[in-house]
Amino acid sequence: xxxxxxxxxxxxxxxxxxxxxxxxxxxxxxxxxxxxxxxxxxxxxxxxxxxxxxxxxxxxxxxxxxxxxxxxxxxxxxxxxxxxxxxxxxxxxxxxxxxxxxxxxxxxxxxxxxxxxxxxxxxxxxxxxxxxxxxxxxxxxxxxxxxxxxxxxxxxxxxxxxxxxxxxxxxxxxxxx
Numbered sequence: 646x647x648x649x650x651x652x653x654x655x656x657x658x659x660x661x662x663x664x665x666x667x668x669x670x671x672x673x674x675x676x677x678x679x680x681x682x683x684x685x686x687x688x689x690x691x692x693x694x695x696x697x698x699x700x701x702x703x704x705x706x707x708x709x710x711x712x713x714x715x716x717x718x719x720x721x722x723x724x725x726x727x728x729x730x731x732x733x734x735x736x737x738x739x740x741x742x743x744x745x746x747x748x749x750x751x752x753x754x755x756x757x758x759x760x761x762x763x764x765x766x767x768x769x770x771x772x773x774x775x776x777x778x779x780x781x782x783x784x785x786x787x788x789x790x791x792x793x794x795x796x797x798x799x800x801x802x803x804x805x806x807x808x809x810x811x812x813x814x815x816x817x818x819x820x821x822x
Contacts, residue, residue, distance in 0.1 A: 651715040659706050666706075670699050673716060676784060677723045683779040684727035686768055690734075694726045701726075713793065720784065721794040724776055731772045766816040774809035781806050 649657070649668070657665035677698050678691075685691040698719060702709070709718070767775055780791040781802070788806075792799045 673719050677719055680723040681727050683783050690730055694730055697726055698723045728772055762820050766813050770809055774805050777802050777805040778809040
């Protein structure tokens with residue numbers, strides 16, 4: 646059986662072929678989930694945002710032009726929706742503590758393994774640094790691809806990445822001391 650590329654799957658999905666759209670989801674859900682979970686943590690909101698990415702893509706199938714690779718397009722959508730969720734959390738009523746506020750205030754608890762400590766350190770990063778670090782360090786995008794996804798200059802990606810790495814290193818060193 647021939648494996649269809651993204652363009653062929655999109656063409657079929659546009660004609661109403663749900664199995665083609667399911668194949669698109671299956672092919673790209675891991676990357677979308679990785680971005681959303683790194684940005685938001687393993688939360689119900691992260692699951693909602695991940696699903697929202699594919700719902701919005703399905704609704705916009707006819708408008709998708711294919712200017713960028715589908716993986717880049719979906720990554721951009723995932724990042725934008727995750728950043729919107731972070732902004733929504735920050736706008737929450739002042740008497741509610743959002744996960745973001747709590748994460749910024751709490752030290753990394755003792756006894757965490759390195760992966761857990763790194764996840765918590767990521768959540769302590771400001772959203773603009775977390776976005777760049779997620780794309781570059783976790784998802785493996787190049788600086789140019791990251792710049793395209795975030796709609797910022799490559800130089801900004803590089804400077805934010807350097808600052809993010811410095812902050813992550815400081816937080817992890819505090820944990821190890």
